[in-house]
Amino acid sequence: MKHRLFEELVDSYLLGQISPENKKLLLDQMEADPDFARHVKESEEAFRVLQLARQRELRRKLKAWDAADMRRSGRKKKTLLILLITILLGFASWCWLTYHYSPANLSRQSFHAVQNHFRISGENQMEAEKWKEGMQAFENEEYENAMIHFLSLPESDDAVLKNYRNWSILLCQLALGGPQSEWVERMKEFLKQAPEPFRSEAERLLKTFKSPLYIFFFHGVLKESVTSVQPKII
Amino acid sequence: MNHQHGHPSLQDELFIRGIISGGAAAEQAMQDLYITYRKRVLAYLHSSIRRFPEFKGHPEDLMHDAFIILVHRIEISDGHFRSLFSFWIGITKHLLLNHARKDERVILVQEPEEEYFIPEESSEDKFLESEAADLLQHTFDQLGNRCREILLLWIERYPMHEIARRLKLSGAPMARKIKHDCFKKLKNLIQDGNKSPGS
Numbered sequence: 001m002k003h004r005l006f007e008e009l010v011d012s013y014l015l016g017q018i019s020p021e022n023k024k025l026l027l028d029q030m031e032a033d034p035d036f037a038r039h040v041k042e043s044e045e046a047f048r049v050l051q052l053a054r055q056r057e058l059r060r061k062l063k064a065w066d067a068a069d070m071r072r073s074g075r076k077k078k079t080l081l082i083l084l085i086t087i088l089l090g091f092a093s094w095c096w097l098t099y100h101y102s103p104a105n106l107s108r109q110s111f112h113a114v115q116n117h118f119r120i121s122g123e124n125q126m127e128a129e130k131w132k133e134g135m136q137a138f139e140n141e142e143y144e145n146a147m148i149h150f151l152s153l154p155e156s157d158d159a160v161l162k163n164y165r166n167w168s169i170l171l172c173q174l175a176l177g178g179p180q181s182e183w184v185e186r187m188k189e190f191l192k193q194a195p196e197p198f199r200s201e202a203e204r205l206l207k208t209f210k211s212p213l214y215i216f217f218f219h220g221v222l223k224e225s226v227t228s229v230q231p232k233i234i
Numbered sequence: 235m236n237h238q239h240g241h242p243s244l245q246d247e248l249f250i251r252g253i254i255s256g257g258a259a260a261e262q263a264m265q266d267l268y269i270t271y272r273k274r275v276l277a278y279l280h281s282s283i284r285r286f287p288e289f290k291g292h293p294e295d296l297m298h299d300a301f302i303i304l305v306h307r308i309e310i311s312d313g314h315f316r317s318l319f320s321f322w323i324g325i326t327k328h329l330l331l332n333h334a335r336k337d338e339r340v341i342l343v344q345e346p347e348e349e350y351f352i353p354e355e356s357s358e359d360k361f362l363e364s365e366a367a368d369l370l371q372h373t374f375d376q377l378g379n380r381c382r383e384i385l386l387l388w389i390e391r392y393p394m395h396e397i398a399r400r401l402k403l404s405g406a407p408m409a410r411k412i413k414h415d416c417f418k419k420l421k422n423l424i425q426d427g428n429k430s431p432g433s
Contacts, residue, residue, distance in 0.1 A: 053374045
């Protein structure tokens with residue numbers, strides 16, 4: 001019993017957990033019993049070896065914590081990079097959708113698609129000049145100006161010229177006001193008697209405006225955000 | 235500035251309490267303490283090393299040595315520290331000066347700036363540098379796995395019932411008995427080594 005008590009005293013002494021009273025008891029016993037003093041000394045020596053082993057173990061743990069910390073910060077950087085790329089991609093997609101589905105861009109595309117099929121010269125010099133000015137204004141994205149030029153052209157007996165004039169006016173209206181219901185009605189009216197290539201282009205345009213992508217992104221989301229952001233950007 | 239005998243921050247106080255309590259709480263506290271200040275200490279060390287081109291060691295190793303001393307100091311202290319970060323920095327600085335001095339064999343005059351740590355010839359400093367350390371380490375490695383494990387848990391101040399649980403022993407008395415036998419075995423190995431130093 002006494003032996004076990006002293007063993008526990010030695011243990012708590014080595015671990016630095018001994019109380020002052022017990023320490024005194026231990027020192028007294030060491031003074032009284034040289035064998036016990038030798039035992040404590042040997043225990044101290046063995047404890048130093050243990051301390052060294054513990055230091056080695058702790059050093060190994062520190063290296064593992066370093067590696068874990070590096071991995072953690074590496075993952076953090078990777079996540080941030082992915083997030084940044086996602087945001088940039090999202091922003092680029094938003095910009096592209098805004099541009100691609102804007103009424104002005106769609107009307108420009110349709111204008112160019114039909115323009116490639118004809119060479120408009122007009123019935124006289126003045127008309128030819130007005131056609132030229134109207135087209136130039138349209139190219140310069142001055143849609144209001146272009147519409148004035150096209151509207152000032154007289155109703156021609158030539159079916160091609162007549163359809164081209166009406167087509168151009170419809171595209172100017174689209175670029176200026178977007179695909180509003182009145183515009184859609186007028187386009188449908190035009191479609192009833194329009195020959196090729198106006199027919200296929202007009203059908204393509206109306207199909208685009210009815211497509212779920214356009215309705216969801218442009219009409220639903222982008223139009224509102226564009227109209228709210230555009231004035232600030234300007 | 236003295237790092238001791240002040241009021242630590244709440245965070246430092248939690249680290250100190252955890253380390254002093256020993257066992258699993260100490261291990262968690264050590265890890266938290268290390269992760270909390272590691273980057274700042276390393277940054278300090280990198281900036282300091284530029285002023286000591288004669289230093290040939292690795293900053294990480296120096297930081298680890300300083301942390302081991304810090305933990306030991308906390309364990310044997312009464313728990314009163316003003317700032318553990320400053321204390322760690324102080325120990326690191328002290329070790330860096332010693333290493334630089336040893337690497338180049340020049341007398342370096344310590345700069346009269348803020349003093350975090352009063353250098354003293356501590357036993358653990360000497361012990362870390364001891365050339366006999368390898369030999370003693372070899373003695374420890376001669377013990378079996380189970381003995382090494384139980385003795386390391388004991389020195390980490392895990393309670394006996396926790397040691398028994400970890401090592402799947404029947405209970406605390408069994409753990410105490412195995413620890414006693416292993417410690418005795420270690421003492422015998424050391425005595426044998428002392429008797430035949432050439433072996």
